Amino acid sequence: MASLADIARFCDDLLRLHGFPDSNRALNGIQVDTKSDITRVAAAVDVRERTIAGARDRGANLLIAHHGLYWGGLQPLRGAHLRRIDAILRAGLGVYAAHLPLDAHPEIGNGALLARELRLTPTGGFGRHLDVEVGVMGNVEATPTLELVDRARTYAARYGGQVITSAIEQGRRTSRWAIVTGAGAASDSIAEAAERGVDTLIVGEGPHHTAIEAEEAGIVVIYAGHYATETLGVQALAARVSETFGIPWDFVHEPTGL
Numbered sequence: 001m002a003s004l005a006d007i008a009r010f011c012d013d014l015l016r017l018h019g020f021p022d023s024n025r026a027l028n029g030i031q032v033d034t035k036s037d038i039t040r041v042a043a044a045v046d047v048r049e050r051t052i053a054g055a056r057d058r059g060a061n062l063l064i065a066h067h068g069l070y071w072g073g074l075q076p077l078r079g080a081h082l083r084r085i086d087a088i089l090r091a092g093l094g095v096y097a098a099h100l101p102l103d104a105h106p107e108i109g110n111g112a113l114l115a116r117e118l119r120l121t122p123t124g125g126f127g128r129h130l131d132v133e134v135g136v137m138g139n140v141e142a143t144p145t146l147e148l149v150d151r152a153r154t155y156a157a158r159y160g161g162q163v164i165t166s167a168i169e170q171g172r173r174t175s176r177w178a179i180v181t182g183a184g185a186a187s188d189s190i191a192e193a194a195e196r197g198v199d200t201l202i203v204g205e206g207p208h209h210t211a212i213e214a215e216e217a218g219i220v221v222i223y224a225g226h227y228a229t230e231t232l233g234v235q236a237l238a239a240r241v242s243e244t245f246g247i248p249w250d251f252v253h254e255p256t257g258l
Protein backbone atom coordinates (compact mmCIF):
# COMPACT_ATOMS: atom_id res chain seq x y z
CA MET A 1 0.00 0.00 0.00
CA ALA A 2 1.26 3.47 -0.82
CA SER A 3 -0.05 6.91 -1.68
CA LEU A 4 -0.32 8.00 -5.28
CA ALA A 5 2.12 10.80 -4.47
CA ASP A 6 4.77 8.21 -3.43
CA ILE A 7 4.16 6.04 -6.48
CA ALA A 8 4.22 9.03 -8.81
CA ARG A 9 7.51 10.25 -7.32
CA PHE A 10 9.02 6.80 -7.87
CA CYS A 11 7.80 6.68 -11.50
CA ASP A 12 8.82 10.27 -12.23
CA ASP A 13 12.37 9.56 -11.01
CA LEU A 14 12.65 6.21 -12.76
CA LEU A 15 11.50 7.71 -16.08
CA ARG A 16 13.29 11.07 -15.61
CA LEU A 17 9.88 12.43 -16.47
CA HIS A 18 10.34 16.05 -15.49
CA GLY A 19 11.75 18.13 -18.29
CA PHE A 20 11.38 15.31 -20.84
CA PRO A 21 10.16 16.96 -24.05
CA ASP A 22 6.73 15.70 -25.09
CA SER A 23 3.45 16.82 -26.59
CA ASN A 24 1.34 19.00 -24.27
CA ARG A 25 -1.39 16.46 -24.81
CA ALA A 26 0.68 13.74 -23.16
CA LEU A 27 0.37 15.56 -19.80
CA ASN A 28 2.87 13.18 -18.22
CA GLY A 29 2.56 12.37 -14.52
CA ILE A 30 -0.52 12.36 -12.30
CA GLN A 31 -3.54 13.17 -14.46
CA VAL A 32 -6.19 12.35 -11.86
CA ASP A 33 -5.28 12.48 -8.19
CA THR A 34 -6.67 10.31 -5.44
CA LYS A 35 -6.16 10.54 -1.70
CA SER A 36 -6.86 6.83 -1.16
CA ASP A 37 -4.01 4.42 -0.54
CA ILE A 38 -3.28 2.51 -3.71
CA THR A 39 -4.11 -1.16 -3.23
CA ARG A 40 -4.15 -2.46 -6.79
CA VAL A 41 -2.69 -1.15 -10.05
CA ALA A 42 -4.04 -1.59 -13.57
CA ALA A 43 -1.82 -0.91 -16.60
CA ALA A 44 -3.20 -0.06 -20.04
CA VAL A 45 -1.93 1.40 -23.29
CA ASP A 46 -4.80 3.89 -23.53
CA VAL A 47 -7.10 5.64 -21.08
CA ARG A 48 -10.51 4.96 -22.62
CA GLU A 49 -13.90 3.83 -21.40
CA ARG A 50 -13.00 0.14 -21.80
CA THR A 51 -9.79 0.34 -19.79
CA ILE A 52 -11.37 2.50 -17.08
CA ALA A 53 -14.08 -0.16 -16.69
CA GLY A 54 -11.46 -2.92 -16.84
CA ALA A 55 -9.43 -1.29 -14.07
CA ARG A 56 -12.53 -0.78 -11.93
CA ASP A 57 -13.71 -4.38 -12.48
CA ARG A 58 -10.33 -5.70 -11.36
CA GLY A 59 -10.56 -3.68 -8.16
CA ALA A 60 -7.70 -1.34 -9.08
CA ASN A 61 -7.59 2.21 -7.78
CA LEU A 62 -4.68 3.36 -9.95
CA LEU A 63 -4.56 3.22 -13.75
CA ILE A 64 -1.10 3.61 -15.29
CA ALA A 65 -1.31 4.39 -19.00
CA HIS A 66 0.90 5.25 -21.95
CA HIS A 67 -1.67 7.45 -23.72
CA GLY A 68 -3.48 9.52 -21.10
CA LEU A 69 -6.82 11.28 -21.00
CA TYR A 70 -5.96 14.33 -23.06
CA TRP A 71 -4.97 13.13 -26.53
CA GLY A 72 -8.06 14.88 -27.85
CA GLY A 73 -6.63 18.19 -26.64
CA LEU A 74 -8.52 20.91 -24.85
CA GLN A 75 -12.16 19.93 -24.91
CA PRO A 76 -15.34 20.53 -22.94
CA LEU A 77 -16.58 17.93 -20.48
CA ARG A 78 -19.19 16.47 -22.81
CA GLY A 79 -19.84 13.16 -24.52
CA ALA A 80 -17.17 10.49 -24.25
CA HIS A 81 -14.73 12.83 -22.48
CA LEU A 82 -17.28 13.50 -19.72
CA ARG A 83 -18.16 9.79 -19.48
CA ARG A 84 -14.49 8.91 -18.99
CA ILE A 85 -13.96 11.51 -16.29
CA ASP A 86 -17.21 10.59 -14.59
CA ALA A 87 -16.33 6.85 -14.60
CA ILE A 88 -12.84 7.59 -13.23
CA LEU A 89 -14.21 9.68 -10.36
CA ARG A 90 -16.99 7.23 -9.56
CA ALA A 91 -14.48 4.36 -9.46
CA GLY A 92 -12.15 6.38 -7.22
CA LEU A 93 -9.40 5.78 -9.75
CA GLY A 94 -6.14 7.70 -9.86
CA VAL A 95 -4.57 8.06 -13.32
CA TYR A 96 -0.84 8.31 -14.06
CA ALA A 97 0.41 8.72 -17.63
CA ALA A 98 3.86 8.35 -19.16
CA HIS A 99 4.29 8.86 -22.89
CA LEU A 100 7.68 9.59 -24.53
CA PRO A 101 9.67 9.02 -21.31
CA LEU A 102 8.28 5.49 -21.35
CA ASP A 103 9.08 4.97 -25.04
CA ALA A 104 12.65 6.04 -24.49
CA HIS A 105 13.68 4.41 -21.20
CA PRO A 106 16.75 2.17 -21.71
CA GLU A 107 15.40 -0.68 -19.52
CA ILE A 108 11.63 -0.48 -19.29
CA GLY A 109 11.03 1.57 -22.44
CA ASN A 110 8.80 0.35 -25.25
CA GLY A 111 11.69 0.39 -27.72
CA ALA A 112 14.18 -1.49 -25.52
CA LEU A 113 11.64 -4.14 -24.55
CA LEU A 114 10.38 -4.61 -28.10
CA ALA A 115 14.00 -5.08 -29.24
CA ARG A 116 14.39 -7.87 -26.70
CA GLU A 117 11.20 -9.55 -27.90
CA LEU A 118 12.60 -9.48 -31.45
CA ARG A 119 15.95 -10.88 -30.22
CA LEU A 120 17.76 -7.64 -31.08
CA THR A 121 20.31 -5.95 -28.83
CA PRO A 122 20.33 -2.14 -28.81
CA THR A 123 23.66 -0.34 -28.91
CA GLY A 124 22.23 3.15 -28.55
CA GLY A 125 19.37 5.55 -29.07
CA PHE A 126 17.55 6.46 -32.27
CA GLY A 127 14.59 8.67 -33.13
CA ARG A 128 15.68 12.21 -32.39
CA HIS A 129 13.08 14.36 -30.69
CA LEU A 130 14.44 17.76 -29.65
CA ASP A 131 17.29 16.92 -27.25
CA VAL A 132 16.34 13.27 -26.63
CA GLU A 133 16.07 10.03 -28.58
CA VAL A 134 12.83 8.09 -28.18
CA GLY A 135 13.83 4.82 -29.87
CA VAL A 136 16.75 2.42 -30.03
CA MET A 137 19.07 1.05 -32.69
CA GLY A 138 21.66 -1.66 -33.11
CA ASN A 139 23.46 -4.04 -35.41
CA VAL A 140 22.75 -7.66 -36.14
CA GLU A 141 24.72 -10.26 -38.06
CA ALA A 142 23.18 -10.15 -41.55
CA THR A 143 19.72 -11.63 -40.97
CA PRO A 144 17.06 -12.13 -43.65
CA THR A 145 14.72 -9.15 -43.29
CA LEU A 146 11.81 -11.57 -43.71
CA GLU A 147 12.97 -13.40 -40.60
CA LEU A 148 12.66 -10.16 -38.64
CA VAL A 149 9.20 -9.70 -40.14
CA ASP A 150 8.30 -13.20 -38.90
CA ARG A 151 9.53 -12.40 -35.41
CA ALA A 152 7.48 -9.19 -35.46
CA ARG A 153 4.41 -11.15 -36.63
CA THR A 154 4.78 -13.67 -33.83
CA TYR A 155 5.12 -10.88 -31.30
CA ALA A 156 2.26 -8.74 -32.65
CA ALA A 157 -0.10 -11.71 -32.80
CA ARG A 158 0.19 -12.03 -29.01
CA TYR A 159 -1.41 -8.59 -28.76
CA GLY A 160 -3.97 -9.08 -31.50
CA GLY A 161 -1.92 -7.07 -34.00
CA GLN A 162 -0.90 -7.51 -37.62
CA VAL A 163 2.33 -6.64 -39.36
CA ILE A 164 2.72 -4.99 -42.75
CA THR A 165 5.91 -3.86 -44.46
CA SER A 166 7.18 -1.63 -47.20
CA ALA A 167 8.61 -3.40 -50.26
CA ILE A 168 11.21 -6.10 -49.52
CA GLU A 169 13.47 -7.38 -52.27
CA GLN A 170 14.04 -11.11 -52.46
CA GLY A 171 17.01 -12.27 -50.40
CA ARG A 172 17.34 -8.97 -48.61
CA ARG A 173 19.19 -8.96 -45.31
CA THR A 174 19.18 -6.64 -42.32
CA SER A 175 22.38 -5.63 -40.61
CA ARG A 176 21.51 -2.33 -38.94
CA TRP A 177 18.07 -1.78 -37.45
CA ALA A 178 16.19 0.86 -35.45
CA ILE A 179 12.94 0.84 -33.51
CA VAL A 180 10.58 3.75 -32.90
CA THR A 181 7.36 2.45 -31.33
CA GLY A 182 3.90 3.89 -31.98
CA ALA A 183 3.63 6.43 -34.79
CA GLY A 184 7.32 5.95 -35.54
CA ALA A 185 7.34 6.10 -39.33
CA ALA A 186 7.69 9.68 -40.54
CA SER A 187 9.79 11.58 -43.05
CA ASP A 188 12.10 12.53 -40.16
CA SER A 189 12.72 8.99 -38.92
CA ILE A 190 13.32 7.71 -42.46
CA ALA A 191 15.79 10.52 -43.12
CA GLU A 192 17.52 9.75 -39.82
CA ALA A 193 17.68 6.06 -40.73
CA ALA A 194 19.27 6.89 -44.07
CA GLU A 195 21.75 9.23 -42.42
CA ARG A 196 22.75 6.70 -39.77
CA GLY A 197 23.02 3.68 -42.06
CA VAL A 198 19.93 1.92 -40.71
CA ASP A 199 18.57 -0.50 -43.31
CA THR A 200 15.48 -1.70 -41.42
CA LEU A 201 13.17 0.51 -39.37
CA ILE A 202 10.64 -1.16 -37.07
CA VAL A 203 7.73 1.05 -36.03
CA GLY A 204 4.13 0.85 -34.91
CA GLU A 205 2.50 2.70 -37.77
CA GLY A 206 3.00 5.53 -40.23
CA PRO A 207 1.39 7.42 -43.09
CA HIS A 208 1.21 5.98 -46.61
CA HIS A 209 4.00 8.16 -48.00
CA THR A 210 6.52 6.64 -45.59
CA ALA A 211 6.48 3.29 -47.43
CA ILE A 212 7.48 5.10 -50.63
CA GLU A 213 10.10 7.29 -48.99
CA ALA A 214 11.59 4.23 -47.33
CA GLU A 215 11.75 2.19 -50.53
CA GLU A 216 13.41 5.03 -52.41
CA ALA A 217 15.95 5.41 -49.59
CA GLY A 218 16.75 1.67 -49.63
CA ILE A 219 15.15 1.14 -46.22
CA VAL A 220 12.52 -1.42 -45.22
CA VAL A 221 9.89 -0.31 -42.73
CA ILE A 222 8.20 -2.99 -40.65
CA TYR A 223 4.88 -1.63 -39.34
CA ALA A 224 4.16 -3.85 -36.33
CA GLY A 225 1.14 -1.99 -34.98
CA HIS A 226 0.81 1.09 -32.79
CA TYR A 227 -0.93 -0.76 -29.98
CA ALA A 228 1.23 -3.90 -30.10
CA THR A 229 4.51 -1.95 -30.04
CA GLU A 230 3.44 0.06 -26.99
CA THR A 231 2.13 -2.62 -24.64
CA LEU A 232 5.42 -3.54 -22.98
CA GLY A 233 6.59 -0.34 -21.30
CA VAL A 234 3.46 0.28 -19.31
CA GLN A 235 3.43 -3.33 -18.10
CA ALA A 236 7.07 -3.07 -17.06
CA LEU A 237 6.37 0.19 -15.22
CA ALA A 238 3.42 -1.36 -13.36
CA ALA A 239 5.59 -4.38 -12.50
CA ARG A 240 8.27 -2.06 -11.05
CA VAL A 241 5.64 -0.27 -8.97
CA SER A 242 4.32 -3.63 -7.83
CA GLU A 243 7.78 -4.89 -6.76
CA THR A 244 8.68 -1.65 -5.03
CA PHE A 245 5.45 -1.06 -3.14
CA GLY A 246 4.13 -4.62 -2.80
CA ILE A 247 0.93 -3.87 -4.72
CA PRO A 248 -0.62 -6.36 -7.18
CA TRP A 249 -1.10 -5.32 -10.78
CA ASP A 250 -2.94 -6.42 -13.94
CA PHE A 251 -2.71 -5.52 -17.60
CA VAL A 252 -5.99 -4.38 -19.12
CA HIS A 253 -5.67 -5.44 -22.76
CA GLU A 254 -7.88 -3.43 -25.10
CA PRO A 255 -6.36 -3.43 -28.60
CA THR A 256 -7.42 -0.80 -31.11
CA GLY A 257 -6.67 -2.96 -34.17
CA LEU A 258 -4.07 -0.43 -35.33
Ligand SMILES: [Zn+2]
Pocket residue numbers: 067181182183226230
Ligand atom coordinates in the same frame (compact mmCIF):
# COMPACT_ATOMS: atom_id res chain seq x y z
ZN1 LIG B 1 1.61 5.92 -29.01
